[in-house]
Amino acid sequence: MSSHAATGTIDHHHDPSTSTGIPNKKLLMWAFLASDCMFFGALISTHLIYRLHPPSDSLSPKAVFDIPLTSFSTFILLMSSLMMALAVNAIQKGNLKSLRLSLLMTMFFGAIFLGCQVYEFNNFVFEKHLTITNSILGTTFFTLTGTHGTHVAIGVLWLGLMYVRSYKPTGSSVGGHPWANNLLHVAALVGTLVLVVKFVIELVWSLQGFNGYAMASFYGREFLTLAGTLVCLGGCFWFARPAGTVDFGERNAIDVESMGLYWHFVDIVWIVIFTAVYLLEYV
Numbered sequence: 001m002s003s004h005a006a007t008g009t010i011d012h013h014h015d016p017s018t019s020t021g022i023p024n025k026k027l028l029m030w031a032f033l034a035s036d037c038m039f040f041g042a043l044i045s046t047h048l049i050y051r052l053h054p055p056s057d058s059l060s061p062k063a064v065f066d067i068p069l070t071s072f073s074t075f076i077l078l079m080s081s082l083m084m085a086l087a088v089n090a091i092q093k094g095n096l097k098s099l100r101l102s103l104l105m106t107m108f109f110g111a112i113f114l115g116c117q118v119y120e121f122n123n124f125v126f127e128k129h130l131t132i133t134n135s136i137l138g139t140t141f142f143t144l145t146g147t148h149g150t151h152v153a154i155g156v157l158w159l160g161l162m163y164v165r166s167y168k169p170t171g172s173s174v175g176g177h178p179w180a181n182n183l184l185h186v187a188a189l190v191g192t193l194v195l196v197v198k199f200v201i202e203l204v205w206s207l208q209g210f211n212g213y214a215m216a217s218f219y220g221r222e223f224l225t226l227a228g229t230l231v232c233l234g235g236c237f238w239f240a241r242p243a244g245t246v247d248f249g250e251r252n253a254i255d256v257e258s259m260g261l262y263w264h265f266v267d268i269v270w271i272v273i274f275t276a277v278y279l280l281e282y283v
Contacts, residue, residue, distance in 0.1 A: 028259040047140035061281040073116035080109035081267040094250040103163045112157040115200025188235030195229040
């Protein structure tokens with residue numbers, strides 16, 4: 001029997017463990033998520049408390065919220081959580097190809113969610129005249145959902161950096177300027193995600209009209225967006241081409257797992273927000 005099995009401590013992909021048997025990186029992530037849980041708990045509680053005694057002249061949430069759109073974005077975020085789980089499973093098996101595909105899909109779904117949220121905020125402000133300063137509903141709603149959206153954006157950026165990191169060459173295969181290649185790879189990836197967000201916003205706006213003129217206008221406006229997206233994707237594929245062995249594998253599983261904990265936490269928080277902020281208004 002190995003020494004790890006005898007002591008009950010698992011060698012978690014070569015990551016140093018604390019006396020509790022939990023890897024240091026994972027323990028740090030759990031501590032951060034515990035503090036973040038209290039932070040979101042305070043924001044959600046504040047929104048619910050103010051909703052119990054709304055001012056007489058405040059807007060009705062039912063006249064503001066778009067439940068079908070929010071339900072769609074919630075489904076998209078849940079699918080991203082599934083892809084994140086597949087990414088963790090892939091790195092634990094040392095399957096880099098599956099890991100990269102899962103990370104890309106997670107980023108893609110996260111970008112769609114952000115696009116829906118940006119459209120929703122824009123609609124609330126300019127169409128429903130709900131802002132962060134003109135009502136208690138707007139103050140608590142935008143603070144809570146905006147904070148969550150910031151967490152999603154940070155998570156998407158983190159996923160992108162991990163994806164680019166998975167192409168880091170080993171010392172024996174380094175050539176040219178790898179730091180410059182990594183920087184350009186990140187730029188191409190971020191450009192793609194930003195254009196996807198813009199495309200989603202314009203698409204949702206056009207679909208709200210449900211008429212041929214709106215869709216024709218959409219295709220006319222988004223031609224350059226699609227062209228830019230293809231160029232950025234081409235850049236991503238160029239930097240992702242095989243270039244020798246990479247310094248990334250199963251020993252890095254703890255990094256992906258820690259990122260997965262963060263992403264699943266963000267998804268769970270949104271489920272609570274969707275239920276407490278949106279659906280509770282219809283009960």
